[in-house]
Amino acid sequence: MAVASSDGKYVNQHFGHAGQFLIFDVDRSGNYEFLELRENVPSCKGGEANESSRMGTLQLIKDCDAVIVSRIGEGAVNFLVSNGIKPFMMTDFIDNALRDLAVLMGQKDKKGYIHLYKILSDFSGLNF
Template identity: 35%
Template sequence: MLIAVASKDGREINQHFGHAERFLIFEVDAGGARLVDEKKVERYCTYDAFHPERAHVLQAIADALAGCRAVVCAQIGQGPQMEMERFGVDAFVADGPIKATLVEIAKAL
């Protein structure tokens, strides 16, 4: 299964969903996790008080993550989490090494 990860360094899950400008896409199975793609996206959080809802950006992120079963990040707000799940992408909050964490999450899916 494919799982997207928000990571600053490509080794650890250490980025907030709304701050990500890219998501690393991993193929995860019982044998482990391997990087297969990278999807660049527009950053969701802009700190713009006049445009707090950026539904079009969430839709674009969901489109970029099409085919992914889940997204894993260090933090995600309740609104974006609910929207991602509405788009069919489960959202998980975690930290630590990407590959080991993804194998554990995949067991729960």
């Protein structure tokens, strides 16, 4: 799991403005382990997304199932989802965010589907 954080303690970076991602291994019980910090070239400057930089960010976190950010635009959400990465938007301490997300990922409905997109419910018109 990738986390956008400037200080390593708090989820505090917009996906397109993230200068780094902290990478964690997270299990569904809420246990997690920090693996590494990956430097990133932000893909959004002045409100405009740079597709080349966005592809660079994708390559940087492509081995992650999910990314936690403080904010993310609709275009970036659709881009990540279409590339198999689940985006989550929350502003919290990283410890809390990882534990909460692990619990959320462990919740399944009667058909066995994991409800992963509850946090992004503010977005309308997204095609998940």
